[in-house]
Amino acid sequence: MTRLRTIYLSGKNPSRAARVRPENPGFERFMWYFMRISGLALVILALGHMLIMHVLVQLTGQPVDFGFVTSRWGNPFWRVYDFLLLVLALIHGVNGTRIVIGDFVGRGGLRALLLVSLGAVTVLWLILGMIVIIGFNPATSPAVGPFT
Amino acid sequence: MTSLDRLLSLQDRLVRYRISWAQLAWFGHRASGIGVVLYLFVHIVETSMVTLGPNVYNTTLGLFHNLPVRLGEILLMAALVYHSLNGLRVIAMDFWPRLTIYYRGLTYAVVTSTVVSMIPLALIMITPYAPWGHT
Amino acid sequence: MEVQLRIRRYNPELDDEPHWEVYALEAEPSDRVLDLLHQVKWYRDGTLTFRRSCAHGVCGSDAMLINGRNRLACEYLVKDAGRKISVEPLRGVPVVKDLLVDMEDFWAKYRAAMPYLVNDEIPEDGKERRQSPADRELYEDTSRCILCAACTTACPVFWTNPDYVGPAAIVNAHRFIFDSRDTAHEERLELMADADGVWRCRTVFNCVEACPRGINVTRAILEVTQEIKQAGRA
Structure with a gap:
């Protein structure tokens, strides 16, 4: 229950209403800054990624395949780039989804369920993505897989 | 009730508030954002296949090499370009509230630059499936 | 000029759902939408319910959804609204009756x-x-x-x-x-x-x-x- 909502329901003037702690103090403010700063970074990171993967590759005629990823992630710069892109884009996007849920779904069980599932899925995907970007090693990956 | 009346009453139910460009810009920001997030979740799984070796990864990528997916990727590019430009507009107004005076002009600028920049990008991206692209 | 005024009406004692009612009215281009509402209330159907006090854009009582946008009925002129005018109660707040909302x-x-x-x-x-x-x-x-x-x-x-x-x-x-x-x-x-x-x-x-x-x-x-x-x- 947010502090403002407690005040509407009490029907009293806020200076007279019981002082309640705000819900998650500082969180919305932090996220407000995070969305804007990560947004600025993602303009460069995400658009850069799309331009390389879909436009420059097309113009130079390189195929995107296993070899491409191996040579790309052989360079630590691209690993750091992709790692930043993964973390910032995922948290930016998931927080955006949280905001949309907050705007459209009223307080109650459904909202809580949606937010908890969103959080759980995000943690899983974030860990998966981090393991792949940090741990990928072409020498140890199998040469043949279940699709051969 | 004539069919025209029925159509009008349907319109009444759908359009209860006149849409302005700024409201459309907000809606577009939301829709493009959700679209990109959904793609991101698929993309992370797709890319993680790289740890299973060249055969699995190349086969997975092969599933994405067709015209419908390519059209989707062009849409993704448009969503990202629009979300970026509109996001810059929102950030600019957040840090300089005085800029809100020009919100209409800024909105038109965002929409126009998205459309203009998407023309060459879409043409390059569609090349492998276009008549001029077979090499 | 003749105008067609469509009002979204709702009487909680009679109606399950709000419905549109259309009134053909004679109006001057310099008339306000509020004048049209008065015409309906005074000469056509006295049960039409809406708020208004000063009728000069100062008290803020008669905000309503006119032609798809929130405006004051006392400030919006027929010449700007056109021949077809639709009037609805404000959105997102409970409707008490007709154009009257719970504030x-x-x-x-x-x-x-x-x-x-x-x-x-x-x-x-x-x-x-x-x-x-x-x-x-x-x-x-x-x-x-x-x-x-x-x-x-x-x-x-x-x-x-x-x-x-x-x-x-x-x-x-x-x-x-x-x-x-x-x-x-x-x-x-x-x-x-x-x-x-x-x-x-x-x-x-x-x-x-x-x-x-x-x-x-x-x-x-x-x-x-x-x-x-x-x-x-x-």
């Missing part, structure tokens, strides 16, 4: 902004609290609010999330936050720095387009947000 929730949110001057100190000369013209200018725009609720009920976030305090309450918080004579600055910032306060604004600008007083509502919200950031509030 209780709106006032509760207005009260949450502490819309009154707080200052218990005795002025220096014992008589008046002085303010420079430059300080007065800071809240000139938001001091023009007439509490018609056109902005809050035009906000898409408010439509889907009625917990949002809404633009009108933030405008009135702004009016006192930027008043150099007020001493409850911190307290108001703390109230507005809430998940249902300024952080729910998505800069859609529907409020700016709806405000009959031409207040730049979004700017006021962003200025309060900026003040909150500078004060280091949650």
Whole structure:
């Protein structure tokens, strides 16, 4: 229950209403800054990624395949780039989804369920993505897989 | 009730508030954002296949090499370009509230630059499936 | 000229759902939409219910959804509205009857902004609290609010999330936050720095387009947000 909502329901003037702690103090403010700063970074990171993967590759005629990823992630710069892109884009996007849920779904069980599932899925995907970007090693990956 | 009346009453139910460009810009920001997030979740799984070796990864990528997916990727590019430009507009107004005076002009600028920049990008991206692209 | 006035009517004692009723009326181009509503109420159907007091754009009683946008019926002229005019109650608030909406929730949110001057100190000369013209200018725009609720009920976030305090309450918080004579600055910032306060604004600008007083509502919200950031509030 947010502090403002407690005040509407009490029907009293806020200076007279019981002082309640705000819900998650500082969180919305932090996220407000995070969305804007990560947004600025993602303009460069995400658009850069799309331009390389879909436009420059097309113009130079390189195929995107296993070899491409191996040579790309052989360079630590691209690993750091992709790692930043993964973390910032995922948290930016998931927080955006949280905001949309907050705007459209009223307080109650459904909202809580949606937010908890969103959080759980995000943690899983974030860990998966981090393991792949940090741990990928072409020498140890199998040469043949279940699709051969 | 004539069919025209029925159509009008349907319109009444759908359009209860006149849409302005700024409201459309907000809606577009939301829709493009959700679209990109959904793609991101698929993309992370797709890319993680790289740890299973060249055969699995190349086969997975092969599933994405067709015209419908390519059209989707062009849409993704448009969503990202629009979300970026509109996001810059929102950030600019957040840090300089005085800029809100020009919100209409800024909105038109965002929409126009998205459309203009998407023309060459879409043409390059569609090349492998276009008549001029077979090499 | 003849105009077609469509009114979304609802009588809770008779109707399950609101419905449209169409009235063909004779009107002058310089007539206001409010004059058309009077014509219906006085000569066609006395049960038509709506609020209006001053009828001159000052009291803010007759905000309604006219031709798809929130406006004051007493300020919108037939020559601007055209021959087909549709009138509906404000969106996002409960309809009591016809165009009359329940404003209780709106006032509760207005009260949450502490819309009154707080200052218990005795002025220096014992008589008046002085303010420079430059300080007065800071809240000139938001001091023009007439509490018609056109902005809050035009906000898409408010439509889907009625917990949002809404633009009108933030405008009135702004009016006192930027008043150099007020001493409850911190307290108001703390109230507005809430998940249902300024952080729910998505800069859609529907409020700016709806405000009959031409207040730049979004700017006021962003200025309060900026003040909150500078004060280091949650």
